[in-house]
Amino acid sequence: MSSNDLKSQGNALFSAKKFKEAGKKYTEAIEAGDEAADPKGLAVLYANRAACRLSLKRPMDAKTDAKKATQLDPTYAKAFARLATSQDALGIYSDSKESWQRALDALPKFDLTPAEETQKAQYQAGLTAATAEVGKIKNTPIVGTHAIMVQGQGRMPWDHAAAILSRLRVAPTNIDQLQSSAWVIHAAYEEFMGGVSKMNELHIDPITDQMRGISGVRSCCTYIEFSNLTYPTQAIVDLTNGIMRDSRVIHFTDNEFISKYNKQMMLEVSVHKPWTEAGPEVVIREALARQRDQGWNSVRPSISCTVRAWIMRAVMDAGLRQRRHDVAVEFLKRTLDVLRSLRETWILVPALDRGVVFDKTFLFGIQHLYIDSLMKFYTSNPSPEILEDLDKESDLLIREVDEELRQPRSQEPVDPGFISSFYIYPRGQAYAMKGFSYNKRAGLKRDRELSRKAAMEYLKAADSFPQDDEYHSWFLNVALGNMFQARSFTLRELLDVMKRIRLSAPKAKDIWEHSSLSASGLWGILEGVGDQEKQLRDMLVQGTFTMDSCVAAEGL
Template identity: 40%
Template sequence: MSEPTATQLKDEGNELFRKQDYVGALAKYTEAIALDDKSAVLYANRAACNHGLNRNLDAVDDAKMATVIDPGYAKGWSRLAASRDALADWERSAEAWQKALDALPKTNLSPAEQRQKDQYSAGLDAAQARGKVPRDPHFIRFKAGDGNLPWQIATGMLPELRQAGPEKYSSSAWVISHAYEDFTKGVGFMNELKSVPHSQAPGGIAYGGSLMALTYLTNGLTRDERAFCFNQPDWITKNHTDQGSVTFEATARRAWHSDGPETIKELAQKRLKEKGWNDVRPALSVTVRAWIMRSMLESHLKEGPAVGLQFLTRAVDLLEWGRNVWKNVANEDRGKIFQDTFLRSVRSMHLKMFMDAYVTDPGLNSKFPLEHLKEEAEDLLKEIDIASKSPSKEEVDPGFVSSFCIYPAGIAHSMIGFYHAQTARYSDDLFACIGFANGAKDYMQAAKTYSEDDEYRAFYLCCAMDCMRNAGVSIRDFNKVAIELRGAVPKMMKIWAVSALQQGGRDDKIQANLRIADDLMKLVAEGKLTMEDPVPL
């Protein structure tokens, strides 16, 4: 039997696409591209699949390739524009919509071409209108001079904690102080980047500085992303522009600055054969770490978690692929980004950003399915369980195990709790009660996983109480958690009195649940309720 041609594979892909089987269609178009990589139509079709799967960074890559192959292909430009729209990249979206319009005939349009023109014109108008709306950065502002930020307090506690020895190694002070130390080192290296006139350099300007900024910035974030902060108005310029440290390191390390994961996988293996690990290792490291930084910038400063999530998805994809392909390669060759601890932390960040993205588009038909969140969290817990049975003998600093082993488990449990609580909201009474009960169980497990002085212990106890109120549990069980919460709050406040979570309403949420517990106990004391009665809604 003869092998299918690119045209046959394209036709099969088209049929699957019409059935909205985007995964199957994408596989067919990929096979076809392997046979014919000069077809703009194939790349544009695969871009449509990626767009349908909400993988818009990959859709942009494919659509750009379609327009490179055929600059006059209107549908290629429209696919690029639609993908830019999904990334809220309004300026470049408008440019692509205009290119799509320019590629259509000027006169004597067929009915299909007229429909295209109407669609592209509407897309252009919408992108231009949205581009004029001021952006509201998604970040919390702190007054660093007060000395009451978590990392400032934690750093001051370290001498006492060191003196106390191993019994205090579980304190969240170790986690946030080491995370912030690494992050600020990265900021320092970033600030060392200098530009000097150079006649032979592009634009007449050459850049020089440290190649360690990305390493330390992302080391801090993987330890605890709550360390992400800055007080420089030109932070984005120094980090993520053509003159920034990311571009500087990507150029110096020959990283893949604008390619998608599938392209990188192919190119990395090819370069490995030609250049060896000393060339490929730093290139992969910068590529992945740049995606991590971009995810944080997009989520907190620019377009929001839906865009940031796609960069973390790329990072997880490439890391898991590399660990599998090079599973027998020594860590010192393939690099630290492929170690268990690094991947575990990136997967934790991915889970949290997936949840944040879901919040922007909640419901049973969300672009960010809750089932996927639950499956990823359960898979991470299995991985952590396997790792715990064969712990590393490597000497680590206090807080390392919390950052890379214990806290990821807490994050996973909290995501499963979130899954149950959210799905319960869309369930009938009986299944809703079961869902809220399961949510309370996992939130309790998450709380107990964190250090006793971490804000997340108190916060997830509070989330468990929210679920318990909806699950019809007894006042006795509800009050037991309230007692735990009362004990956790003073310990939390020693370090975490000020935080992004606190500014987002953490303390109001805690006090509301404690007041409910007080009111219930008052009613019990008055004989109006018993401890076995369910918590009234």
């Protein structure tokens, strides 16, 4: 079948809103076409497939297709518009601003048809919106823990953890001490700051312009030699390892953090040759080809750099500057897509060959970040589809962690926080996300049984964290709220949870007094639970309730 016939079939499917099927037809048409003989015809096919992928909410792959279309035909206005649309979806507003302008420039200057007038209005609106977003980003203070860190020097969770661990390392006396959250946040901080230290070693201002096409360098796995100087190339590895151990470690160490990070990424891209401009589909295809043609030593660092850059992009957009949780969801989902697909293909390949990013623990770290981003995305943009994805990924994470924990363990010693960071905490977060999902559905349906299920999931989440982790007390508190909403828990059960909060909160405050969650009023809320407990115990003494009474919040 000819490329034109396949294109016509794709157009019909697109008109019928069968975007997945239409995309497959456009792919067949691209494969049947001749780029050398008909570049403009191929540009239309790539732009059409980009439209399918935008409709399927795959902006990374859409961006790749639209970019290809603009390269094949630099006069094709729709291709630039679709490139701009995908860039908007990914929060790349400085690029989308340029693409919208290119789309406008590609339209005729005079005697526009009605369709072209409509396009012009759409493109101008896109340009205006992108320009506004660029200005907003420039004028928005960076969001993060930097301000807290400046005011709380020496009092951050990792500082308290270091002091606690100096005692625990000498003589840990019980399992609670070995499971302390101090081990987790301290190890996360050590990894994160290892990355920061490497970024601080990098002084490439005089050679920044040369880094884009760097050649004639000697490199090893951790350093690159250029102009008789050596520069670290594993900073992004350390940063992402720390973030996946515990994302609460993220903070700006100085006002030049982003500038240093960008220079570091430029260096690592030049060395490791990741797929910086490609979507997941291209990454998977080209990674397989590169491994086949160049071997593991070539492809392993390329894949690692690619997925770690995506993780950092998710973190930057969601937590440090723009609060773009939709962008974080997209980058983390595509990271999982790439790693899951390649891991399945390379399932029999030794772990040392394919690399640590294919280890289950690494995947659990990403899944942990992903479900957290899904939850935050739902909070700002509630939709049943997001909640369904959250349920699916949370159930999958719990099941996979449980399966891994049933496997025989290696006898090699690991730091006490490792199991918590990559198994127990992710599973605990997954329980919390199931509780969140039940809670939101309970609110929509006014269903007390769903509130009961939410409470039970939050209790499991709380039990996944040590008593000295703020999440333990917080999830107990959220469970308590759902218990009151359910109206099916006895006073005995309510008081038990309140007592657990009362006993655990001071332990958690010893480490987490200055955290993002505490800045939201955590300790005041938990003190309020103490007041509530006293009120209930007084009412019990007065005979208002018995231990077997089911109590609602309105009854207090």
